Amino acid sequence: MLHFANYKKSYGRFTVLTIHDLTVPAGIYWIRGANGSGKSTLLKTIGGMLAFDGDIVLNNQSVKKDAIAFRSVVNFADAEPLFPEFLTGQEMIDVFVTAKQASDGQAEYFVDSMHMKNYLHQPLGTYSSGMLKKLSLVLAFLGNPTLILLDEPLITLDADSLTILYRWIAEKHRADGTMFFLSSHQEPDHVALPIDGEMKVENNRLTFPC
Numbered sequence: 617m618l619h620f621a622n623y624k625k626s627y628g629r630f631t632v633l634t635i636h637d638l639t640v641p642a643g644i645y646w647i648r649g650a651n652g653s654g655k656s657t658l659l660k661t662i663g664g665m666l667a668f669d670g671d672i673v674l675n676n677q678s679v680k681k682d683a684i685a686f687r688s689v690v691n692f693a694d695a696e697p698l699f700p701e702f703l704t705g706q707e708m709i710d711v712f713v714t715a716k717q718a719s720d721g722q723a724e725y726f727v728d729s730m731h732m733k734n735y736l737h738q739p740l741g742t743y744s745s746g747m748l749k750k751l752s753l754v755l756a757f758l759g760n761p762t763l764i765l766l767d768e769p770l771i772t773l774d775a776d777s778l779t780i781l782y783r784w785i786a787e788k789h790r791a792d793g794t795m796f797f798l799s800s801h802q803e804p805d806h807v808a809l810p811i812d813g814e815m816k817v818e819n820n821r822l823t824f825p826c
């Protein structure tokens with residue numbers, strides 16, 4: 617369960633989003649909104665990456681009061697991931713396996729199923745945008761997160777990889793009850809993904825359900 621209390625995010629004098637009081641039950645949620653409406657801003661504040669007014673509480677853990685514990689169970693994949701170009705994919709995975717205390721074999725499962733093994737030894741500066749996207753998604757699934765935030769996970773993914781991603785989400789939610797927030801400009805695929813609700817960021821507000 618995720619709770620927003622007196623949430624307000626502004627950049628200087630420009631208020632992007634206000635959420636007075638909202639409780640979202642555990643589930644898989646699809647977030648829509650026009651360009652510049654505030655989807656990335658919302659996900660980054662939930663992930664504890666941007667300062668904001670008010671509070672966000674995940675199962676009794678506040679992003680502000682319990683920042684370290686909160687961050688350890690919330691994983692985030694950026695819309696356009698940027699990594700150090702001199703590191704290899706495997707080195708990034710090794711860092712996240714340690715930081716997120718991933719279990720033995722967890723990273724290998726995701727790498728194998730996304731067919732990434734034969735380029736993981738290459739420096740990230742040589743990766744295509746789709747290869748970077750797949751790496752960022754693997755990193756977001758490592759460990760035992762309570763909430764996974766995926767900002768525009770569909771962009772640059774080929775059709776086969778999208779099917780695999782949807783399978784990961786459904787499996788993780790079913791096995792561990794992991795909550796998901798996905799932002800996208802596309803219509804949700806209710807057949808491929810067991811979506812519990814849709815949200816819309818519009819006119820500085822989050823509409824739920826919409």
Ligand SMILES: Nc1ncnc2c1ncn2[C@@H]1O[C@H](COP(=O)(O)OP(=O)(O)OP(=O)(O)O)[C@@H](O)[C@H]1O
Nearest residue numbers: 627632649650651652653654655656657658695817
């Ligand atoms: N660092 C920043 N400083 C100032 N304004 C910002 C900053 N980041 C975002 N904004 C503004 O906040 C608003 C929301 O941006 P955000 O990136 O969250 O939108 P979005 O819904 O994710 O957009 P898109 O669909 O185009 O990715 C926009 O008006 C944007 O210009």
